Amino acid sequence: MNKKNQNYDMKLPIVCSFILSKIIPGPVNATAMGDYEEVFLKKLKEKGRTAADIWLWGQILKSLGPYTLNLLISSVEMLKNYLKIAFRNMVRNKASSIINLSGLTLGIVCTILILLWVNHEASYNSFHNNSENIYQVIIGFGDRDVYSDWGPGPLAPKLKELYPEIINAARAYQWIDFPLMYEEKVYTVKPMFADQSFLDIFSFPLLMGNKETALVAPTQIVLSEETAIKYFGDKEPLGKTLQLEFWGRWYGFTVSAVIANVPSNSDIKFDVLVPIRAWENSGNDLEDWGSGMYPSYVMVAENTDSAQLEDKIRNTIKNQVPEAIRTVHLHPLEKVHLYNYSGGGKIIYIYTFTIAGIMILVLACINYVNLTVAQSVSRSKEIGMRKVAGAVRRQIIQQFFIDSAIFVFTASVFAIIIISSVHPEFNNLVEADIVLNFSKDLIFTIAVVVIFTSIFAGIYPALVLSSYRPAAILRSGGKDGKGNIQLGRILVTVQSAISIILIISAIIVYSQLDLLLNRDLGFNNENLINLKLRGSLRKLYNPVRQELLKNPDILSTTMVHAGFANNGSSTYSAEWEGKNDTEKLLMIVHSVDQDYKDTFGIEMVEGRFFSREFSTDASAFVLNETAVHAIGWNNPIGKRFSYMGIEGVVIGVAKDFNFKSLHDEIDPLIMFMVPGWKTDIFLRVNSDNISGTINFLKTKVAEIVPDYPFEFSFLDEDIGKLYQTEKRAGVLIRYGSIIAVIISCLGLLGLASNTVIQKRKEIGIRKTLGGTIPGIVRMITWDFTKWIIASNIIAWPTAWILAETWLSNFAYKIETGLAVFLIAGGISFFISLITVGYHSLKATFTNPVNSLRFE
Amino acid sequence: MKELLTRTDELLLLTIYRLKEDAYTVPILEHLEEVSSRKNWTLAGIYIPLLKLEKNGIVESYLGEPTSQRGGRSKRYYKITNKGLRALQEVKELQKTMWDGIPDMIYSDEGDL
Structure with missing residues (x-):
């Protein structure tokens, strides 16, 4: 019939005939087109072109309503039929339906959980209003591909002063946790020593107090909401004075503001904010261009070309101190969490897990495809019947997509139930704080997953099964x-x-x-208890030590400043016999005492460790093998060595041990004894009766040092x-x-x-x-x-x-x-x-x- | 389930009945426009009720031979089934019963509607 039609030309205007052909219901479509044409031609002959056109357009406009309504009703009818058939097939093939549903459910659960996690990781630091204009200042070390976020103290103000593109800059220094005391309450808090401009750059909203004056005077302190509640409950915190301890002394701070808790997707974390001037007042020189411990952040003007700006600021340190080798770079705040400045970073996990999630979903889709196609024997008869009854291919394709959509939708309902119930465990697993509220984003994510999966699972069966020729299927009984x-x-x-x-x-x-x-690791990291040196414990270490060693389960104790599970200190400024002036060697520094070797179980390769029997050990050094190797000594014992103003000799070489994470190779290490420079106590204890030992430790320390907030951890x-x-x-x-x-x-x-x-x-x-x-x-x-x-x-x-x-x-x-x-x-x-x-x-x-x- | 014919159905069926062998859509439209003195009948307004009537078995349709006058499209002729005739008869009787004893609402010389 189609062929026949082509021999005649429709006289209707092409636009009208197109519209009509689309809206007239299928069963009467062909004849109706003829009817329209007949009446149109009649009007044309009797009343002329204009009248005929007016009539035709009038017909179309008036028909749109009834026709579309009809279309809608009939497609709902069809949908009802598809749903019925899909449901019957589901019930008939119970085994494969269960396999399909459970596979799809598992796949969707995995994918959505992983997407939630990825979304959480990607959202880090982006909650600041100006996050796209905030950069972390990165310090490079000459030509070496080594970068650090710790820079010299005067850098941030200087950057702001010199470059108009930089509209604001702040230092935000953080070291270890300190005890904070109010009346009889002592807790350890994570302080951040920051410039006033910190509050302008970052969007941590103040709940109480004035942003302009909160961090001006060196005795002000800003508490997070959680900290404020911990100390003051529902009482007014503003104006109260708390004591913060660092380097063994208590300093008074007055609460000037309360700030909202830091969100979990922030890399900048703190409990209290203290003006960086307070840090300076405790004996640190903020104006020293040689220092390297202050992270800085800058905010640039809208639409600044950051690459250009980076080139400009590169030599800022060198311009101040000609012999400096350090260079200045910028790293966008939004990238800090996932990308290291030098390349790589956590992003590899994001990619890996996104791919893994999609793979799992693909597995589930493959199951669906396989099982559906395998059922084609029984399904093909149905398709043959539908085709014989007049279904066009488009409708069969539609039906298969509806089939897969029903499966996927049902699976996603199960998936949502499962996700809601395993969500807390999942948060535990990834140690994140992902909130599961059915927000626009989450619903959108689920919708995307459902649509993607339905299409992916449905497309092959739809295209293949709809292509069967009905005669062939019905004749052969579908064994094609x-x-x-x-x-x-x-x-x-x-x-x-x-x-x-x-x-x-x-x-x-x-x-x-x-x-x-x-x-x-080269040392024994088991049964080592770590106490942070806080409050008066620093001054009272010796009496405490004597008291503790009376317990046979405490084998030895040592007081150190040494980075084991954290970054510790490092230096370029050590000097030694035979060193030439241009040589720069980055060395890690451990400030130790005589008990260090035995407490950690470190072995010596040459010479001896520090001992109480030698009074000259105050100006002696012990190096590790890597350091000796890097310096290039064959006979290290007795060689002259100096660091931090201590002129002395090397008395021993320790066997290499891993004091940092195994991501990195062992670095050169200097060990020496500076009396004041200590941050930690480590205790070697007996593996039996550890809880008894800890109880003993707690009571003894509380007895001798009442202001000590007792917290301990195991080094391993x-x-x-x-x-x-x-x-x-x-x-x-x-x-x-x-x-x-x-x-x-x-x-x-x-x-x-x-x-x-x-x-x-x-x-x-x-x-x-x-x-x-x-x-x-x-x-x-x-x-x-x-x-x-x-x-x-x-x-x-x-x-x-x-x-x-x-x-x-x-x-x-x-x-x-x-x-x-x-x-x-x-x-x-x-x-x-x-x-x-x-x-x-x-x-x-x-x-x-x-x-x-x-x- | 038995549904009463609507007024449109009734008009359509009576037109088909009158047109006899010539009952395809265009004459139906013209006849309706003529007798009801309303010009806003649309073809859509005919197809859709007819589709429903056909589905309910009130009318049946068959295709005529395609001719060159209508862009090569066939005419679809409609015929009332026996079930349709019964339905019409029923409506007619119902009308009669309902109107029995009720005088004309408006006198004919007061104007026409």
């Missing part, structure tokens, strides 16, 4: 499925490749973590925290790979059962003709085994490349041996063998009469 089985296997291969990659990643992340946490736990990111990654990847394996097993299970159903007759015939049960089982399992082998071939190199990329972050890393790959391959092989073997056994034991009687 050879190509589909092939595709199903390819998809299963991709699926198991993805899960093998995830299993390998999980094993590698775990062994690397194991290495990091259990590696021989603190060191463990250095690998928090890796631990989180390990946990996430473990859950991810377990879920991936479950989903692909589900898929394999479904596919195996379908294959077996399709081969039912073949198995029956083989059995009647004398085929043995093992032979038949072998035939079916071999079919799958081939593909599992193929998936291993895809997965191994991919996983290897991923693993090497990740491991390159670490100075100390595991060797990725063949074993890991063999284990993962073995797991995949074993699981699929069980799954497929079960089904083929079941099929083989069926009496051939049952499978052949329909022939």
Whole structure:
């Protein structure tokens, strides 16, 4: 009929005929077009062009309402039918529906949780009103590719003074936590020593007090809301005076303002703000261009070209101090959390997990595709009937998309229920504070996931199954499925490749973590208790020590300033015998006492450690092997060495030990004894009766030092925290790979059962003709085994490349041996063998009469 | 479930009945415009009720031979089914019963509507 129509020209204006053809209901469309034309031509002849046009447009305008209403009603009718059929199919194929639903639910849960986490990580620092104009000042060290965020004290004000693009600058210095006392309440708080302009640059809103005057006088203090409540409850905090202790002295501060709690997605964290002048008054020179401990932030004018500005400010330090090697750079605040200035950073985890989340969802989609296509035998008859009854291809495609949308939607409802219930555990897992409110963003995310998944899962079945020719389907009874089985296997291969990659990643992340946490550090980090040196404990250390050592469970104590689980101190300014003037060597500094070696269990390679028997040890130095090596001495003992105004000799060389995180190699280390420069006490205790020891410690310290806020930690736990990111990654990847394996097993299970159903007759015939049960089982399992082998071939190199990329972050890393790959391959092989073997056994034991009687 | 015909249905069916063999959409439209002295009938206003009537089995339709005059499109002719005839009869009787004994509302010389 279509062909016939083409021989005639429609006389209706083209626009009108287009509109009409779109809005007239399908059943009467063709004849109605003719009717319109007939009346139009009649009017044209009788009353002329204008009247005819007016009539036609009038008809169209007046018809729009009724026609669209009709269209709507009929599509609702169709939708009802689709829903009914989809529901019936769901119920009829219970097993595959359950597999589909659980796979999709797991996939959606994973994806949404991971997206929530990624979203949280990406939102860091972006809550400040001017966040896109705020930069962290980064200090470079000459030509070396080493960067730090600690700069000289006068840098920030100078930057503001010199460059008009920089409209504001602030120093924000933070070191360790200090005790804060009000009447009898003492807690440890995290202070931030900052300029007044800190409050202008960052958007931490003040709840009480005046922003302009809150950090001006050196005796002012701004409390966070939480801190204010801790000290004052619901009483007025403004104007109250608290005591803050640093370097063993208590300083009085008056509350000038209360600031809102810092949000969890901020890298700048503090409990109290103190004017940086207060830090200066405690004996630190803020005007010293040689200092290097003050992080600075600048705010630039709108639309400033940051690359240009970076070039301009590069030599700011050199311009003040000609011999300086340090350079000045800018790092956008919004990037601080995820990107290191020198490249890399946490962003690698964001990418990894986004990809992992999507992969898991893809696995679930593959299951759906496989199972739907496998059902095509029964579905194709339905499609044939629909086509015979007049359905066009577009409608069949629509129907399959509606099918997948129903599955995905149902799965997402389950997923939301699961997410709401595991949400607190998930927060624990990733140690983040992700709030689950059904905001626009979250609903949008879920909607995107649902739509993406429906389309992805539905597109293949829709296109393939809708393309069948009805006559062929109805004649052959729908056994036109050879190509589909092939595709199903390819998809299963991709699926198991993805899960093998995830299993390998999980094993590698775990062994690397194991290495990091259990590696021989060169000292014994177990049973070491750390007390921070606070309050009068500094002055009273010796009596406390004597009292503590009376307890046989406390083996030794030492008072140090040494960075183990934190950054500690480092220097370029040590001098030694034979050093040439241009040589610059970055060395880590540990200020120790005579008990340091025994408490930590450090071994000596040459010479001796500090001892109470030698009064000259006050001007002696102990270096580590790396330092001796870097200096280039063959005979280090007795060589002259000086640092911080102490002129002395090297008395010993300690065996290298890892005092920093294993991300980095061991640095050169100086150990010496400066009486005042101490921050921590470490106690070596007996592994038995640790809680008794801690109780003893607490009572004794409280007895002798009443103003001490008793808090302790175990060094091995603190060191463990250095690998928090890796631990989180390990946990996430473990859950991810377990879920991936479950989903692909589900898929394999479904596919195996379908294959077996399709081969039912073949198995029956083989059995009647004398085929043995093992032979038949072998035939079916071999079919799958081939593909599992193929998936291993895809997965191994991919996983290897991923693993090497990740491991390159670490100075100390595991060797990725063949074993890991063999284990993962073995797991995949074993699981699929069980799954497929079960089904083929079941099929083989069926009496051939049952499978052949329909022939 | 039995639904009463609407007034539009009734008008459409009576037109089809009168037109007999010639009952396709264009004459139906013209007849309706003529007898009801209303000019705002649309083709859409005919198709959609007819689709519903056809679905309910009140009318049936068949296609005529395509001709060159109408852009090559066939005419769709409508015919009232027996069920339709019964429905019409029912409406007619109902009308009669309802109007029985009620005088004309407006005298004819007062103007026409």
